[in-house]
Amino acid sequence: MHPGKVYLIPTVLYDDALETIPAYISDAVKDCPVFFAENEKTARRFLKKIWKEMVIDDHQWFAIHKAELEVRKQFVDILRSGKNIGIISEAGCPGVADPGQILVEAAQEINATIKPLVGPSSILLALMASGMNGQRFQFHGYLPIDSMERRKKIKELEGESHKNNCTQIFIETPYRNNQLIKDVLQTGRDETKFCIAADITSAAESIQTKTIKQWKQVETDIHKRLAIFLLIAD
Numbered sequence: 001m002h003p004g005k006v007y008l009i010p011t012v013l014y015d016d017a018l019e020t021i022p023a024y025i026s027d028a029v030k031d032c033p034v035f036f037a038e039n040e041k042t043a044r045r046f047l048k049k050i051w052k053e054m055v056i057d058d059h060q061w062f063a064i065h066k067a068e069l070e071v072r073k074q075f076v077d078i079l080r081s082g083k084n085i086g087i088i089s090e091a092g093c094p095g096v097a098d099p100g101q102i103l104v105e106a107a108q109e110i111n112a113t114i115k116p117l118v119g120p121s122s123i124l125l126a127l128m129a130s131g132m133n134g135q136r137f138q139f140h141g142y143l144p145i146d147s148m149e150r151r152k153k154i155k156e157l158e159g160e161s162h163k164n165n166c167t168q169i170f171i172e173t174p175y176r177n178n179q180l181i182k183d184v185l186q187t188g189r190d191e192t193k194f195c196i197a198a199d200i201t202s203a204a205e206s207i208q209t210k211t212i213k214q215w216k217q218v219e220t221d222i223h224k225r226l227a228i229f230l231l232i233a234d
Helices: 024-030 040-050 068-080 101-109 122-130 147-164 174-187
Strands: 006-009 034-037 060-063 085-088 114-116 137-142 167-171 193-198 206-211 227-232
Touching (some): 006 024, 034 068, 040 085, 060 068, 068 085, 068 101, 122 167, 122 227, 174 193, 174 227
Parallel strands (some): 006 085, 006 114, 034 060, 034 085
16 A cells, blocks of 8 residues: 655744745645644644634644654554545745644655745745845754854854855754844944844835845834844945
């Protein structure tokens, strides 16, 4: 028996941004009797919005982050039984700075078919709108929490960017956004470009690129807003 297919199902970055989800996603959802989700409650709510007739309890549900080795085994066993599986992260695209990679890796190992589906990714959307180098870029996730270590890392990323003409992309916990911005402005060179992309796909979306010198001349407050940051040093 051939293993089932794995659909990587994108979800919204914001609840009111359903227009960012292509119509063909609902067809993939209808082809999956089983779902592995980062957050089952929000995944159920999202799927019900794009497929109103869906009977939630007719499907099997598994949490990605509970007992990962056991979940991985359940995932593989279900795939080998021929059933299709949908993977859904909390926001954005599974496996791209979001859970799902460990399951996709397992699916690759048994030669299952993987179907990555188009949807909103804050990393790509921010890069597209930043005006920075889209030919060479790196995503670093979270920078160190300690301010001294964080500033050291920012300096390191700026140096690598200058050397390799590479866009550096990183994120922060929303309540530490302003402190991160402060550290970037105090650490970076005046001519280095810095993009602050906040609330992507929402009505409050703001994506702005300025030099560090220019950012120092404006008041910036994105406390507790969902944001992603990009930096490039000429």
